[in-house]
Amino acid sequence: MREIVMIHARGLVQTFQSREGKKKTVVRAVDGVDLDVAEGEVVGFLGPNGAGKTTTLRMLTTLLRPTEGTATVAGYDVVRESEQVRRSIGYVSQAGGAFSAARAGDEVVDHGMLYGMKESAAKARGQELFEQLDLDGLWTRMPKNMSGGQRRRLDIVMGLIHDPTLVFLDEPTTGLDPQARANLWEHIADLRRKRGATVFLTTHYLDEADHLSDRIIIIDHGRIVASDTSENLKANVSGDLVDLELSSAADVQSAATRLGSIAEAARSGGDPVEIEGNHVRARVARAGRAVPGLLADLGTAGITLESIEVHRPTLDDVFLTLTGRSLRDAQETTKDDQASDESADHTEQPALAGVGQEK
Numbered sequence: 001m002r003e004i005v006m007i008h009a010r011g012l013v014q015t016f017q018s019r020e021g022k023k024k025t026v027v028r029a030v031d032g033v034d035l036d037v038a039e040g041e042v043v044g045f046l047g048p049n050g051a052g053k054t055t056t057l058r059m060l061t062t063l064l065r066p067t068e069g070t071a072t073v074a075g076y077d078v079v080r081e082s083e084q085v086r087r088s089i090g091y092v093s094q095a096g097g098a099f100s101a102a103r104a105g106d107e108v109v110d111h112g113m114l115y116g117m118k119e120s121a122a123k124a125r126g127q128e129l130f131e132q133l134d135l136d137g138l139w140t141r142m143p144k145n146m147s148g149g150q151r152r153r154l155d156i157v158m159g160l161i162h163d164p165t166l167v168f169l170d171e172p173t174t175g176l177d178p179q180a181r182a183n184l185w186e187h188i189a190d191l192r193r194k195r196g197a198t199v200f201l202t203t204h205y206l207d208e209a210d211h212l213s214d215r216i217i218i219i220d221h222g223r224i225v226a227s228d229t230s231e232n233l234k235a236n237v238s239g240d241l242v243d244l245e246l247s248s249a250a251d252v253q254s255a256a257t258r259l260g261s262i263a264e265a266a267r268s269g270g271d272p273v274e275i276e277g278n279h280v281r282a283r284v285a286r287a288g289r290a291v292p293g294l295l296a297d298l299g300t301a302g303i304t305l306e307s308i309e310v311h312r313p314t315l316d317d318v319f320l321t322l323t324g325r326s327l328r329d330a331q332e333t334t335k336d337d338q339a340s341d342e343s344a345d346h347t348e349q350p351a352l353a354g355v356g357q358e359k
């Protein structure tokens with residue numbers, strides 16, 4: 001069967017003019033992004049704050065015209081065929097919809113009609129989605145009287161009302177409590193399982209990307225630094241982290257020498273062992289096999305342990321290996337960078353909800 005490409009982007013660039021007092025600077029928010037997403041894939045687009053996730057999404061959803069580069073989405077060019085792109089996709093933005101004082105069901109029907117649906121069809125489809133997204137009984141509730149999780153699911157109903165084959169979700173679970181997040185994950189997984197939809201979601205939650213995605217694309221400073229399954233990305237991080245907690249501080253050096261001899265970095269001549277208080281840590285390839293020998297060695301030397309922990313690599317380790325920074329540190333620094341960006345100019349396209357095309 002021929003694989004259908006839902007997103008195909010080459011060399012996407014977005015620059016913004018930004019002003020700090022009198023000084024104008026150019027921010028290269030997206031700096032040459034290539035993307036290929038096949039039909040039915042669930043792709044997690046991961047990166048720290050300010051990495052360029054939302055800007056990429058806004059170009060792919062036709063809300064922002066690329067400064068350079070080309071992209072087709074659902075087979076249509078994002079610049080020349082933006083209306084066809086809009087009709088083919090669902091977009092659930094980071095901020096969520098701005099709901100009026102209307103009842104949830106009426107909002108949903110109006111939204112469907114904006115996409116050219118007949119009122120009866122929009123109502124039938126809206127009610128079906130309410131059922132699938134656990135919003136039964138809330139059709140006549142005002143959105144302002146819903147919980148955060150319910151409102152986020154209502155955003156998703158809005159994004160799906162016209163039955164798009166490709167859905168963009170921008171940080172779908174930001175601001176939700178853990179239970180509401182887990183619940184929403186189920187619904188996102190169902191988009192593909194039950195509807196066969198292709199899903200492209202941005203997140204800076206590592207566990208979310210890991211849990212939901214067939215493939216993870218990592219962006220940093222506007223450039224793609226990795227694209228693979230979570231398993232493969234983690235397999236490229238060299239080794240599991242072995243953390244020994246020693247009973248006596250006097251044994252730290254001796255334990256470090258022993259752990260160092262089996263550490264990954266020992267092979268590449270790097271500094272293999274980290275010491276912090278009574279803890280000695282190093283990355284060890286196939287720790288499951290190497291640890292029993294290490295324990296025997298420590299036992300023979302009369303070194304006793306308070307604890308030993310072995311951690312499999314996480315997506316944060318992947319990011320650290322690729323960029324030299326942890327995702328969490330990267331979040332902090334980019335948040336500070338963003339503080340002066342408020343007075344920026346850029347080419348906005350009209351809002352997506354304003355598309356009232358006849359089908």
Ligand SMILES: Nc1ncnc2c1ncn2[C@@H]1O[C@H](COP(=O)(O)OP(=O)(O)OP(=O)(O)O)[C@@H](O)[C@H]1O
Nearest residue numbers: 016027029048049050051052053054055338341344
């Ligand atoms: N309208 C704008 N004007 C000026 N700079 C902008 C504008 N929008 C985004 N930027 C800058 O472009 C960069 C990328 O921003 P973007 O919102 O795409 O990042 P992100 O990865 O989605 O971040 P977050 O996770 O915080 O949503 C940041 O440095 C941001 O400050």
